[in-house]
Amino acid sequence: MNPYDESVAGIVLRVIAYVVLAPLAGGLLAGLDRKVSAWMQGRVGPPVVQPFYDVAKLLSKEKIAVNRYQNFFVFLFLLYMIFTGSLFFAGASILIVVFVLVLASLFFVLAGFSVNSPYSHLGAERELIQVLAYDPVIIILAIGFYVVTGTFNVGSIYQASREGFLVLHLPGIFAAYLYVLTIKFRKSPFDLSMSHHAHQEIVRGLTTEFSGPHLALIEIAHWYENILLLALIYLFFAFSPVIGVAVALIAYFAEVFVDNAFARVKWQVMLASTWVFTITAGVSNLIILHYLLRR
Amino acid sequence: MQPLHIIVFLILFPLLLAVASLAVRSLSVGRIAATPANALIAAGSILLLFLTGSEPIYFTVESSLLEHFILAAEIGMGLLVTYLGLNSKRYFIVFLGAVMTAMTAVFEIICPPAADAVHHLFIDRLSVIMALLIGILGTLIINYAIGYMEEYHEHHKEVKDRRRFFGFLMYLFLSSMFGLVFSNSLKWMLFFWEITTLCSFFLIGYRNDRESQDSAFRALWMNVLGGIAFSAGVAYLSLGTGIVDLDQMIKAGPAVAMLPAVLLAFAGLVKSAQMPFSTWLTGAMVAPTPVSALLHSSTMVKAGVYLLLKVSPILSGSPAGLCITSIGAITFLFASFIAVSQSDSKRVLAYSTISTLALIVMCAGVGTANAAWSALLLIIFHAVAKSLLFLCVGVIDYKLHSRDIEDMDFLIEKMPKVAAMMNIGIAGMFLAPFGMVISKAVTLKALVDIHPLLGVALAFGGGATTFFYAKWMGKTLMVTPRAENKEGAISSWEWVTLAGLSFLTIAVCLSFPLISSGLVDPYIALVYGASPTLEKSTLILIVVTMTSLLVIFPIGVIYNARHRDYRLVGPYLSGVNIDETSFAGAMGSKLYPDTRNYYLARWFGEPILLQGGLLCAGFFIIIMMGVVLL
Numbered sequence: 069m070n071p072y073d074e075s076v077a078g079i080v081l082r083v084i085a086y087v088v089l090a091p092l093a094g095g096l097l098a099g100l101d102r103k104v105s106a107w108m109q110g111r112v113g114p115p116v117v118q119p120f121y122d123v124a125k126l127l128s129k130e131k132i133a134v135n136r137y138q139n140f141f142v143f144l145f146l147l148y149m150i151f152t153g154s155l156f157f158a159g160a161s162i163l164i165v166v167f168v169l170v171l172a173s174l175f176f177v178l179a180g181f182s183v184n185s186p187y188s189h190l191g192a193e194r195e196l197i198q199v200l201a202y203d204p205v206i207i208i209l210a211i212g213f214y215v216v217t218g219t220f221n222v223g224s225i226y227q228a229s230r231e232g233f234l235v236l237h238l239p240g241i242f243a244a245y246l247y248v249l250t251i252k253f254r255k256s257p258f259d260l261s262m263s264h265h266a267h268q269e270i271v272r273g274l275t276t277e278f279s280g281p282h283l284a285l286i287e288i289a290h291w292y293e294n295i296l297l298l299a300l301i302y303l304f305f306a307f308s309p310v311i312g313v314a315v316a317l318i319a320y321f322a323e324v325f326v327d328n329a330f331a332r333v334k335w336q337v338m339l340a341s342t343w344v345f346t347i348t349a350g351v352s353n354l355i356i357l358h359y360l361l362r363r
Numbered sequence: 364m365q366p367l368h369i370i371v372f373l374i375l376f377p378l379l380l381a382v383a384s385l386a387v388r389s390l391s392v393g394r395i396a397a398t399p400a401n402a403l404i405a406a407g408s409i410l411l412l413f414l415t416g417s418e419p420i421y422f423t424v425e426s427s428l429l430e431h432f433i434l435a436a437e438i439g440m441g442l443l444v445t446y447l448g449l450n451s452k453r454y455f456i457v458f459l460g461a462v463m464t465a466m467t468a469v470f471e472i473i474c475p476p477a478a479d480a481v482h483h484l485f486i487d488r489l490s491v492i493m494a495l496l497i498g499i500l501g502t503l504i505i506n507y508a509i510g511y512m513e514e515y516h517e518h519h520k521e522v523k524d525r526r527r528f529f530g531f532l533m534y535l536f537l538s539s540m541f542g543l544v545f546s547n548s549l550k551w552m553l554f555f556w557e558i559t560t561l562c563s564f565f566l567i568g569y570r571n572d573r574e575s576q577d578s579a580f581r582a583l584w585m586n587v588l589g590g591i592a593f594s595a596g597v598a599y600l601s602l603g604t605g606i607v608d609l610d611q612m613i614k615a616g617p618a619v620a621m622l623p624a625v626l627l628a629f630a631g632l633v634k635s636a637q638m639p640f641s642t643w644l645t646g647a648m649v650a651p652t653p654v655s656a657l658l659h660s661s662t663m664v665k666a667g668v669y670l671l672l673k674v675s676p677i678l679s680g681s682p683a684g685l686c687i688t689s690i691g692a693i694t695f696l697f698a699s700f701i702a703v704s705q706s707d708s709k710r711v712l713a714y715s716t717i718s719t720l721a722l723i724v725m726c727a728g729v730g731t732a733n734a735a736w737s738a739l740l741l742i743i744f745h746a747v748a749k750s751l752l753f754l755c756v757g758v759i760d761y762k763l764h765s766r767d768i769e770d771m772d773f774l775i776e777k778m779p780k781v782a783a784m785m786n787i788g789i790a791g792m793f794l795a796p797f798g799m800v801i802s803k804a805v806t807l808k809a810l811v812d813i814h815p816l817l818g819v820a821l822a823f824g825g826g827a828t829t830f831f832y833a834k835w836m837g838k839t840l841m842v843t844p845r846a847e848n849k850e851g852a853i854s855s856w857e858w859v860t861l862a863g864l865s866f867l868t869i870a871v872c873l874s875f876p877l878i879s880s881g882l883v884d885p886y887i888a889l890v891y892g893a894s895p896t897l898e899k900s901t902l903i904l905i906v907v908t909m910t911s912l913l914v915i916f917p918i919g920v921i922y923n924a925r926h927r928d929y930r931l932v933g934p935y936l937s938g939v940n941i942d943e944t945s946f947a948g949a950m951g952s953k954l955y956p957d958t959r960n961y962y963l964a965r966w967f968g969e970p971i972l973l974q975g976g977l978l979c980a981g982f983f984i985i986i987m988m989g990v991v992l993l
Contacts, residue, residue: 131929167795181837185934207822
């Protein structure tokens, strides 16, 4: 069976699959993440399905808010995150996917701004610095795909990737993408705007004023986002589904390892190192590719 | 009605209004007449859209009287520049004015070109686009200015009330812009070009203090320098080949018209405030806000990119074209980086204007069908959203007594309607699904086809753009229980314009497929042979996303205002809350936490980056001139 079916039915099926399955897979990964982290720290850790219990419990809690709009922004964050992922799996232009992803992230940042708490503000500002750090890489990734395959369409890139070894053309860009995944997965040393760890110096940062059902929505949005990010890794390795899934999982757990092995850095270090790495690995990859393919 | 009649009307009617603004002593008469007059201009430009097809039409205007008048006016303008320089003891400007006068005298009187232009006026889809922007946005801005200038003089008692002169300049500006985009005769174009330069000089210097004088003269010398390059280009072309028509020049191609095209492009780069000439635009922020809106959204700077786009088929693929693209890339990168470190909202807008124009310049330098297509769309989307933003800032400036972004906390509570409109404008500048971002996607493709490094410039500059607009947006959307509404005293002049522009910002995005197929595609097909279009699926997506936002947002806001199923509490500040905005400190003190945005001045500071940008871009200007001269 060809998993990439361009008929309307195929597109609808894939989008439905994403909308239904992504939170399940994302939640399971989050559970495994905690299990593996516990194992690294010599603890037993919670059961793998603990994230689902957590979200269910959050959903049943009282709704508390600081103002009228904050929860609306969170709702929009989740909505547009699902939309972004759906666009990706529908095979739309990767640039549109990236732009809508920025829109979704912006709603999250605005939620943080709207509450008048200094912790939340600092978190929102840092989140924006994180966007500043990772945004160029994602655009460069899209350019890289375009230079190799001649299209920005996720569907066509996928087809090209099934037939050729995309990652061999784009090793530097792939490395740069892995580097910023630490930011996107909100893992230490780059979990500046908010963190799952208790030792975050700005309390919970961006999410300081979010509790109960709306915190659950934020959590679910992250599950959707994580699956989308892993699907992007798969896009490099689509020539073999087994290798693709394996690499995506290895990358995810490598991030968990990094999370446990490094202390949080200042934003200056994050921004500078990301940009330097983007230029040395990603941009140079792009230029070399340009001259290689022109020959 | 014939298209020619409307063109003549669009040029002459604002001119008539300009003279009338000077002549009619009473300001209230001017006000009453302004609305219908403005509506007529806007209606004229819309009528032109329906009366003309995709084929360009050329008109010949035989009148030796008119030619003599233009000649006399050009000499007069040259002498005026010289006088202005003498009067303020700026001898470089005296020199430029003398050169300008001498060039007109030598090339028009002593050794006049062999032939006159065949067609003096023309109209094609690009001039229709420009006319719509000038006619609709320009008149909306003038409408706003009527309310704004009254308040301006209440706030600035020290500034001499020269409102009639101001009205004269604004209408003269519109008239010359119309003339510029309808001129096929390069001589006429140059004539209108010089008028916009002088108008902008007087508008920037309206406040007449030291700072605005300096800024005005800076704008003057740069643009006169550009004008001299323009006139040198025209003289070279007409003396060498006898061509005085724009369309013939483009037809002649790079073999004949390379040097003139580069000289015209130089003038275009100056006018569109590309580095190293960007400082005139940032300096121009001293002018009253409607002036900034007029100059930096739909007219002055757009005249620059209009000219660049016209000559871009000649430059396409040449080293000079590559230099222009590089200048655009450098300007885009540096200007968006500098904007990160600015907290004065008008300066943020200024740098964002420079960076958007740089995108258009990059496209013009590339000169492929794809690039030109996205350049045209960028022109449209930027003009609408940017004029809205400038005018919002103008209103906020007088209500909050500051235009610093750091003073815009809680704007959504203090001035809910203005804040909402401003956020529409900001979203229009950098957020999907608004047009700017969509055209950026096409721009990216067009640029990467030439060289991926250009795409990299877009990636980094785009990241910075997201950063500085998003933090501004965040500031305005902060919510606090105690903020008083300060929206009361905004005049209906201003309201009408702001509402109209907000509507237009959304409307141009929703009607994006129509604008593309009706206006942009025919022009591109005509000039470049083939016309690119976005994939249908992408077009549908944009419209769907936009519509979903338009539906969800109002419903969400109303739902959240009415439906309260949550308990309201105070935010966590740092200790035990006293109320929602303060907490108990040591010794029973009351502390108010306060947060500020990041400006990353050590990294993106203006002093270092501006010098770097000016230097790099200046380097490419020299190369560009070098490759065609040597």
